[in-house]
């Protein structure tokens with residue numbers, strides 16, 4: 129056996145251990161962050177295997193069900209899932225190597241199960257899965273398939289397919305300090321496949337593994353990781369130098385930093401988040417980027433903190449806590465954890481935050497409400513309440529960087545289903561607070577496309 133072969137066996141064992149950790153409830157990123165001591169190639173392989181098995185779990189289990197009658201103990205099931213994933217989705221690993229490693233792994237867990245593993249895998253070679261339901265074939269829970277089919281009809285298949293693709297790493301370039309072409313050249317010099325986003329002028333899509341820690345433009349803050357649809361939030365907010373801006377749920381500050389970049393830091397930003405840990409990380413990035421003087425930070429529930437504030441913000445960004453159902457291609461384990469009953473409790477929080485945000489918005493100001501989900505409970509049902517708190521819809525169309533995005537605008541609101549135009553699913557609504565005496569119905573300025 130060559131040294132390379134030894135390493136591959138280890139990588140698969142590490143993948144199996146990590147899959148078991150995810151099964152026990154650990155978030156996938158956290159489980160992968162515990163993986164230490166592998167070469168970067170093996171690390172990339174473990175990541176690919178763990179993400180792949182987790183993404184395709186329902187499909188793999190349906191296939192196992194057709195190959196083997198009767199119960200399969202959990203550790204052996206994971207060995208079968210990993211082997212079948214490689215057999216079906218990866219073409220660079222020969223079948224005999226997959227079989228050998230699976231049988232050896234089974235022997236370590238339960239020697240009596242090893243012949244069964246061997247028999248199931250040999251059967252799998254001859255017997256591809258048949259007669260699968262849509263949820264099984266595309267490895268999603270039925271409640272999501274049904275929900276999306278009822279809204280999107282046959283387009284649901286595109287959504288499910290895209291949720292199962294490996295998404296690109298998307299970078300946002302601070303184009304006030306460097307050009308997108310400069311960064312593209314640096315990426316290509318490293319042998320990476322990188323292309324400019326067709327839709328967002330500051331975005332780059334990268335295929336393959338880029339170790340950000342070794343990429344100087346990342347270390348110096350010239351690029352950040354952010355999906356294109358997230359970048360559209362700052363476009364819709366359209367901040368101007370000199371304005372007062374409130375970010376009600378700043379998190380690690382991806383969108384707030386974009387807002388600062390677009391105005392070269394020339395605004396007064398108040399940033400709130402419930403999580404002191406996230407805020408501390410955001411503050412350290414602010415210091416590194418030299419933006420700390422412009423930003424006031426507050427920890428707590430924004431809907432309560434703002435009670436004592438007056439109408440003093442020109443722009444309010446409410447990137448609301450949400451289910452994340454638009455970004456399942458990135459958070460692959462979430463599809464098995466989320467439940468339809470999660471949506472309504474989120475809605476009441478989202479409405480409270482929206483009411484508070486509109487209250488502190490100056491007349492004539494703009495609030496952008498966004499979620500990385502397009503589920504109606506946490507999007508339309510929330511912004512439909514805006515008139516109660518003095519907000520009315522304003523079309524995002526004049527603020528979008530590319531006309532192709534308009535296809536996904538309805539009643540002035542951008543609602544990109546997961547994977548549309550190669551982006552994460554996202555909902556972005558622009559709400560304005562009319563000046564005193566201004567009249568009109570809810571949809572002033574709204575185009576009807």
Ligand SMILES: C[S@@+](CC[C@H](N)C(=O)[O-])C[C@H]1O[C@@H](n2cnc3c(N)ncnc32)[C@H](O)[C@@H]1O
Pocket residue numbers: 376377378379380381382383384400401402403406428429430431447448449450
């Ligand atoms: C979608 S994330 C924000 C992402 C962030 N805007 C970005 O671009 O990186 C939602 C954030 O809302 C925060 N959050 C949840 N409930 C909150 C509340 N009641 N008040 C303030 N922040 C809240 C969470 O801690 C989380 O960081």
